[in-house]
Amino acid sequence: xxxxxxxxxxxxxxxxxxxxxxxxxxxxxxxxxxxxxxxxxxxxxxxxxxxxxxxxxxxxxxxxxxxxxxxxxxxxxxxxxxxxxxxxxxxxxxxxxxxxxxxxxxxxxxxxxxxxxxxxxxxxxxxxxxxxxxxxxxxxxxxxxxxxxxxxxxxxxxxxxxxxxxxxxxxxxxxxxxxxxxxxxxxxxxxxxxxxxxxxxxxxxxxxxxxxxxxxxxxxxxxxxxxxxxxxxxxxxxxxxxxxxxxxxxxxxxxxxxxxxxxxxxxxxxxxxxxxxxxxxxxxxxxxxxxxxxxxxxxxxxxxxxxxxxxxxxxxxxxxxxxxxxxxxxxxxxxxxxxxxxxxxxxxxxxxxxxxxxxxxxxxxxxxxxxxxxxxxxxxxxxxxxxxxxxxxxxxxxxxxxxxxxxxxxxxxxxxxxxxxxxxxxxxxxxxxxxxxxxxxxxxxxxxxxxxxxxxxxxxxxxxxxxxxxxxxxxxxxxxxxxxxxxxxxxxx
Numbered sequence: 445x446x447x448x449x450x451x452x453x454x455x456x457x458x459x460x461x462x463x464x465x466x467x468x469x470x471x472x473x474x475x476x477x478x479x480x481x482x483x484x485x486x487x488x489x490x491x492x493x494x495x496x497x498x499x500x501x502x503x504x505x506x507x508x509x510x511x512x513x514x515x516x517x518x519x520x521x522x523x524x525x526x527x528x529x530x531x532x533x534x535x536x537x538x539x540x541x542x543x544x545x546x547x548x549x550x551x552x553x554x555x556x557x558x559x560x561x562x563x564x565x566x567x568x569x570x571x572x573x574x575x576x577x578x579x580x581x582x583x584x585x586x587x588x589x590x591x592x593x594x595x596x597x598x599x600x601x602x603x604x605x606x607x608x609x610x611x612x613x614x615x616x617x618x619x620x621x622x623x624x625x626x627x628x629x630x631x632x633x634x635x636x637x638x639x640x641x642x643x644x645x646x647x648x649x650x651x652x653x654x655x656x657x658x659x660x661x662x663x664x665x666x667x668x669x670x671x672x673x674x675x676x677x678x679x680x681x682x683x684x685x686x687x688x689x690x691x692x693x694x695x696x697x698x699x700x701x702x703x704x705x706x707x708x709x710x711x712x713x714x715x716x717x718x719x720x721x722x723x724x725x726x727x728x729x730x731x732x733x734x735x736x737x738x739x740x741x742x743x744x745x746x747x748x749x750x751x752x753x754x755x756x757x758x759x760x761x762x763x764x765x766x767x768x769x770x771x772x773x774x775x776x777x778x779x780x781x782x783x784x785x786x787x788x789x790x791x792x793x794x795x796x797x798x799x800x801x802x803x804x805x806x807x808x809x810x811x812x813x814x815x816x817x818x819x820x821x822x823x824x825x826x827x828x829x830x831x832x833x834x835x836x837x838x839x840x841x842x843x844x845x846x847x848x849x850x851x852x853x854x855x856x857x858x859x860x861x862x863x864x865x866x867x868x869x870x871x872x873x874x875x876x877x878x879x880x881x882x883x884x885x886x887x888x889x890x891x892x893x894x895x896x897x898x899x900x901x902x903x904x905x906x907x908x909x910x911x912x913x914x915x916x917x918x919x920x921x922x923x924x925x926x927x928x929x930x931x932x933x934x935x936x937x
Contacts, residue, residue: 446517453514457501462508463540465547469554476557477501500557507549509539620646630671630679684739692735699735707741708734710749717760718767775830784823785809785920789858793818797922811922821857822918828911834918835893838878846872846881848921849890853913862919866906 445460452458457474464470477497505511516535519528539546623646628639662668671679691698702708711734714720715727734741750756762770785807787794797818798810809820826832836849850868852860862868869890870881878892880900890900902910910916 449510449514450518453505453510455501457504458508458510461510461513462546463543464550465543466551469547469550472554473500473504473550473557476554500553503553504550507546507553509535513539626668629668630674631669631682681739685737688739689736702735702738703731705738707744707746708738710746713760714750717756718762718764719759772830775827776832782824785820786823788819788821790819790860791816793820809920809922817861817921817923819857819862820920820922821852821854821862825854825915825917826851832918836920838873841873843873843875846870846923850919851910851916852919854915854917857917857919862921865909865913865916867902867909867916868921869900 445458449458449461457470457477459470459474477500513535516532519531620643624639624643627634627642671682674682688702692702708731712727712731715722715730784801785799787797787799796812796816797820798812799820800808800810802808811818834849838847841847848861848863848868848870850862850865852862852865852867856864863870869885871878872881873879885900885903889902892898
């Protein structure tokens with residue numbers, strides 16, 4: 445290559461220099477630089493672009509150091525042929541070590557050259573010439589023709605208005621109507637004056653524009669969103685939301701300001717209230733959502749969002765132990781309001797007893813005849829972690845008659861006495877006082893109300909019964925005649 449480098453390196457690309465990985469790159473650059481003549485008549489247009497054939501060769505010389513190599517090869521000042529040969533080998537070895545870099549730089553140069561070539565259209569001058577001839581043919585000095593031109597302009601404006609309500613065909617030619625439709629989208633907020641002036645200017649370029657077909661003008665399965673039917677208020681909301689989203693993504697200080705806004709602070713207070721019992725994960729996700737949709741929260745009036753701020757603050761600031769106490773109290777109250785008393789089917793009790801609720805929400809039990817026992821049981825299972833208080837008032841019971849109170853399993857309510865669960869207390873009327881009857885003491889705790897002067901407690905051997913069963917309920921058994929014995933208990937297992 446020595447002769448070629450010495451003779452042609454000043455104005456051409458040398459095919460095999462510098463060392464590189466892809467020979468096709470050099471061939472394409474040579475091909476591009478050799479076709480420059482076809483662009484010479486457009487030199488004024490070419491000046492608008494940053495690269496041409498001469499610039500490509502110049503850039504190639506910088507990348508390859510071909511001129512330095514040429515100078516080294518022609519240097520006659522070396523002391524000896526051996527020294528001259530050694531300098532050339534060093535130069536070639538250095539360039540060889542930069543093979544990857546040379547390839548990358550040459551590829552970038554080729555990319556610029558291809559872009560340059562793509563920006564030229566050899567048909568462009570002919571189109572402009574034809575357009576000029578058309579303009580000249582339309583020149584008229586008669587008033588009636590001028591009126592016709594104005595009429596055509598008005599029709600063009602009407603056509604533009606109709607186009608804004610039509611769908612855009614992806615195979616549609618690039619025309620002034622298509623360009624104006626894209627620009628006049630309501631979301632661009634362009635003025636009618638600007639759109640009309642643009643339309644008039646582009647109408648004259650239609651013959652030039654129609655040579656292009658943009659079948660890929662839009663992304664796959666996408667087309668411009670038509671905002672024409674959205675009212676200004678909602679369009680402004682969309683505009684604010686877009687600006688808001690951009691600021692959130694780029695400005696951390698703005699995000700902090702949003703989080704500290706009055707609307708989000710109030711919503712966070714409600715979400716973080718201890719009475720809401722929400723998981724932290726949900727609260728955090730909801731806060732992110734509120735930050736994201738902050739512009740839309742302005743439609744909500746948060747000024748009087750809470751009916752009683754004092755009560756809200758009281759519950760919100762409850763300590764955990766106070767909250768647990770409150771919860772236990774509520775559970776007890778709910779039990780009281782929801783609790784009912786009814787007669788079981790055991791021993792035909794429903795035919796011999798009447799249970800009713802009086803005006804004070806207390807239950808009254810009335811024995812309808814003097815034969816046999818009747819079972820009355822509560823409607824809700826007792827919870828093991830709560831403390832229950834049942835108050836019983838004896839209105840009328842004959843001397844020596846008995847009744848029984850205690851806990852029994854709901855599953856046995858229709859088949860056994862409550863006594864069989866061994867969580868009961870047998871009481872009787874003696875000398876106008878309610879006394880424990882014989883040795884049938886099994887109940888957890890019985891006191892006289894309201895004096896609390898005596899207390900009966902459950903024997904230790906029966907306490908395990910309290911945790912063994914899950915369906916224990918309060919019950920009352922009434923017998924209005926003296927009876928020292930009763931039927932045995934059936935097996936409840």
